[in-house]
Amino acid sequence: DAKTTQPTSxxxxxxxxxxxxxxxxxxxxxxYVYWYRQIHSQGPQYIIHGLKNNETNExxxxxxTEDRKSSTLxxxxxxxxDTAVYYCIVRVAGTASKLTFGTGTRLQVTL
Amino acid sequence: xxxxxxxxxxxxxxRGQQVTLSCSPISGHRSVSWYQQTPGQGLQxxxxxxxxxxxxxxxxxxxxxxRQFSNSRSEMNVSTLELxxxxxxxxxxxxxxxxxxxxxxxxxxxxxV
Numbered sequence: 001d002a003k004t005t006q007p008t009s010x011x012x013x014x015x016x017x018x019x020x021x022x023x024x025x026x027x028x029x030x031x032y033v034y035w036y037r038q039i040h041s042q043g044p045q046y047i048i049h050g051l052k053n054n055e056t057n058e059x060x061x062x063x064x065t066e067d068r069k070s071s072t073l074x075x076x077x078x079x080x081x082d083t084a085v086y087y088c089i090v091r092v093a094g095t096a097s098k099l100t101f102g103t104g105t106r107l108q109v110t111l
Numbered sequence: 112x113x114x115x116x117x118x119x120x121x122x123x124x125x126r127g128q129q130v131t132l133s134c135s136p137i138s139g140h141r142s143v144s145w146y147q148q149t150p151g152q153g154l155q156x157x158x159x160x161x162x163x164x165x166x167x168x169x170x171x172x173x174x175x176x177x178r179q180f181s182n183s184r185s186e187m188n189v190s191t192l193e194l195x196x197x198x199x200x201x202x203x204x205x206x207x208x209x210x211x212x213x214x215x216x217x218x219x220x221x222x223x224v
Contacts, residue, residue, distance in 0.1 A: 034212070043115070043201050043215030044154070087154075098144060098167045099203075099213060101154035 004088045009106040012082075018075040020105050022088030025069040031092055033064060034099070035073045037084040044087065044101075047073065078109045113138065115204050115216035123222045129190040132219045136183050136204030142166075143185040144213065145177060148199040157200075160185055161207065189221075197223045 005023040012018040024033065034049040048055055048062045050071075055062045061074040075082055087104040116135040124130050136143050144167075145157040156169040160179035177187040183204075189196055199220050203213040 038154075041199075041218075043203075043217050046212035046214065049212065098156055098159055099146075099154075100156065101146075103153060 004090055004102050006086075006088050006102060006105045008103065009108065011108050011110060012075075012078045014079055014109055014111055015077055018078040018082065018107055018109070020073040020075075020086050020088075020107065021070065022073070023070045024088070024090045027068050027090050028092075031090045033062065033068075033071050034089040034091060035060070035062065036087045036089065036099075036101075037082075038087070038104075039081075039084045047086075078107075080109050080111070083107060083109045115202055115214050117200075117202050117216035117219050119219060120217065121220045121222075123224060124192050125224055126192055126194060128192050129188060130192060130221060131186050131188045132200055132202075132221070134185045134187075134202030134204075134216060136185070136202075137214055140204040140206050140214075141183050142205045142207055143179055143183060144203045144205075145185070145187050146201040146203065147171070148201060148218070149195075149197070154201070157187065192223045194223050197221060 032049050032051050035047040036044040038044045048057055048060050050062045050064055064071045085104040085106050087101050089099050118133045142161045144159040146154050148154045158165055158177050159167040163179045174190045179185045199218045201218045202216045205213040
């Protein structure tokens with residue numbers, strides 16, 4: 001699986017959009033970008049994934065650059081409950097369970 | 112539908128003992144993976160089981176083992192426990208249909224004293 005690079009931490013005011021970047025410059029053509037988050041002492045929670053097109057669901061939007069070397073997870077209206085560690089993971093399709101977690105980005109949402 | 116269930120939630124063991132942790136995946140999911148999370152090493156992949164067969168294995172010593180039953184439930188076993196085995200052990204289940212996500216349980220917090 002390709003390696004990912006994320007900032008260690010970020011702050012965001014409640015109600016504002018949180019934009020979490022991820023670099024994956026060695027991504028291969030058959031590798032997807034996945035985002036998970038982990039709220040303290042809980043199991044990781046799936047957020048969204050994509051291959052090359054931008055994706056949106058009820059939780060977030062995923063913007064992938066045209067060259068696929070980086071992506072941004074967008075939480076449109078961050079709340080205090082979005083405070084968590086966010087992991088960007090690149091993996092080959094069909095290997096749903098073998099995830100290589102990096103150190104992630106610790107997002108702190110404040111009032 | 113019910114989520115991934117891990118038992119027990121908390122466990123305290125003594126060095127040298129062995130421990131067995133259990134994971135019940137989401138109904139219909141046949142793939143189960145195990146992860147270890149420690150403050151120093153983060154989340155690390157242990158192994159993955161599918162149809163009662165180990166499909167992938169992480170870089171852990173042989174003291175860590177697992178198995179999967181015909182109903183897809185999985186157990187992992189750690190023998191000769193060491194203090195460094197203290198961690199949150201997480202189980203994830205996934206469908207093998209298409210490119211889907213993995214669903215995690217709440218984990219078992221193991222403390223070795």
